[in-house]
Amino acid sequence: TAPESTTPPAPSDRILILLKPDAVERRLTGEVLRRIEAKGYEVTALRMLTADPRTLAEHYSEHVSKPFYPSIVQYMTRGPVIAAVVEGERVVEGVRSLMGTTEPTTAAPGTIRGDLGRAWEGPAMENLVHGSDSPASAEREIAIWFPELAAAAS
Ligand code: IDP
Numbered sequence: 001t002a003p004e005s006t007t008p009p010a011p012s013d014r015i016l017i018l019l020k021p022d023a024v025e026r027r028l029t030g031e032v033l034r035r036i037e038a039k040g041y042e043v044t045a046l047r048m049l050t051a052d053p054r055t056l057a058e059h060y061s062e063h064v065s066k067p068f069y070p071s072i073v074q075y076m077t078r079g080p081v082i083a084a085v086v087e088g089e090r091v092v093e094g095v096r097s098l099m100g101t102t103e104p105t106t107a108a109p110g111t112i113r114g115d116l117g118r119a120w121e122g123p124a125m126e127n128l129v130h131g132s133d134s135p136a137s138a139e140r141e142i143a144i145w146f147p148e149l150a151a152a153a154s
Helices: 021-025 029-038 053-059 069-076 091-099 112-116 135-145
Strands: 014-019 042-049 081-087 129-131
Touching: 014 029, 014 091, 014 135, 021 029, 021 069, 021 081, 029 042, 029 081, 029 091, 029 112, 053 069, 053 135, 081 091, 091 112, 091 129
Parallel strands: none
Antiparallel strands: 014 081, 014 129, 042 081
């Protein structure tokens, strides 16, 4: 019989997530990871660290020139973050969907930001979690936070 498919297996889908300092401070890191794991995704790398401004400038390169960028640095360096690589079928779409939209006030109920995020009070918008917005961003960000897991340059 013919093989079911002649398409080669897709490379493993992966995403870089950050549990931001507010998630650590509010003891919500387990809850956020629980939701991601309960959906069926696998955490394949995990690291707690305090982000340094250089790493953040790479990570947030698209925001560096924006007026609110200094408030992001202030927020993201005020305590440790947890960086993780999460894998699974269409995990970028899936985790972005679990996270909810950027601002917690209007993020849908049922999402991490919608259920757990607080109204925006300080200069930075605190929303508990970061997740790469595309597979290409995921690979770029994994190379920043987990250089040892960077995909081989093609
Ligand atoms: P995302 O995290 O949902 O992908 P982005 O637009 O990439 O959203 O923004 C990156 C992060 O910068 C947000 O998660 C939030 O913490 C912060 N942020 C976004 N917009 C603003 C703003 O207008 N003022 C302050 N902080 C912001």
